[in-house]
Amino acid sequence: xxxxxxxxxxxxxxxxxxxxxxxxxxxxxxxxxxxxxxxxxxxxxxxxxxxxxxxxxxxxxxxxxxxxxxxxxxxxxxxxxxxxxxxxxxxxxxxxxxxxxxxxxxxxxxxxxxxxxxxxxxxxxxxxxxxxxxxxxxxxxxxxxxxxxxxxxxxxxxxxxxxxxxxxxxxxxxxxxxxxxxxxxxxxxxxxxxxxx
Numbered sequence: 007x008x009x010x011x012x013x014x015x016x017x018x019x020x021x022x023x024x025x026x027x028x029x030x031x032x033x034x035x036x037x038x039x040x041x042x043x044x045x046x047x048x049x050x051x052x053x054x055x056x057x058x059x060x061x062x063x064x065x066x067x068x069x070x071x072x073x074x075x076x077x078x079x080x081x082x083x084x085x086x087x088x089x090x091x092x093x094x095x096x097x098x099x100x101x102x103x104x105x106x107x108x109x110x111x112x113x114x115x116x117x118x119x120x121x122x123x124x125x126x127x128x129x130x131x132x133x134x135x136x137x138x139x140x141x142x143x144x145x146x147x148x149x150x151x152x153x154x155x156x157x158x159x160x161x162x163x164x165x166x167x168x169x170x171x172x173x174x175x176x177x178x179x180x181x182x183x184x185x186x187x188x189x190x191x192x193x194x195x196x197x198x199x200x201x202x203x
Contacts, residue, residue: 007167007168007171007173010164010167010168011164011165011168011173011174013160013161013164014160014161014164014165014168017157017158017160017161018077018158018161020073020154020157021073021074021076021077021154021157021158021161022074022077024070024071024073024074024154025071025073025074025075025077025078026074028066028067028070028071028074029067029071031063031066031067032063032067034063035059035060035063035064035067038056038059038060038063039060041056042056042057042060053137054133054135054136054137054138055137055138055139058133058135058138058139059139061144062139062143062144062147065144065147066144066147068151069147069148069150069151069152070147070150070151070154072151072152072154072155072158073151073154073155073157073158073159074154074158076155076158076159076162077158077161077162078180079178079180093176093178094170096178097166097169097170097176097177097178098170100162100166100178101163101166101167101170104159104162104163104166105163108155108156108159109156109159109160109163112152112153112155112156112159113156115148115149115152116149116152116153116156119145119148119149119152120149122145123142123145123146123148123149126141126142126145127142127145127146130142131145162177165177
């Protein structure tokens with residue numbers, strides 16, 4: 007169990023790292039979107055490539071941050087009945103859900119999507135839109151994102167089993183973490199203070 011908990015910590019660190027870096031893609035998408043809108047209004051022109059890169063960036067955020075979202079416990083849960091059970095029963099239900107639904111779903115998506123990705127990669131599939139982008143990089147986000155989600159699912163199972171065995175803390179208690187906005191404000195503040203003489 008000790009080795010599995012070490013693996014869980016490594017997966018958690020990977021999810022944390024990916025989640026923090028992927029969040030910057032939101033800023034990139036917003037800047038591209040704003041730039042594209044300004045160019046469209048000011049010069050009456052636009053680029054399908056810029057529109058598609060926005061879609062690609064949002065797809066990257068959604069897919070690559072799914073494991074990070076699971077780590078933070080931010081996926082939607084409906085606790086109408088669930089909240090009435092004891093903590094140990096809740097943990098057992100979560101283990102069942104992860105093993106019976108999440109991990110098989112991840113596996114099914116990976117198996118079903120792999121041929122689509124390979125076909126797009128081998129053919130160099132391009133967007134049908136004039137000036138559009140090549141498609142295989144965005145297709146690659148699906149298996150990569152679901153692999154990260156599956157790894158985080160495995161980590162969550164390990165932490166819950168460890169809790170049931172009395173070898174770990176309650177994994178359902180959210181750590182008092184700062185919101186993304188608070189973290190960004192701290193980074194900006196620290197850089198501003200570092201730039202002042």
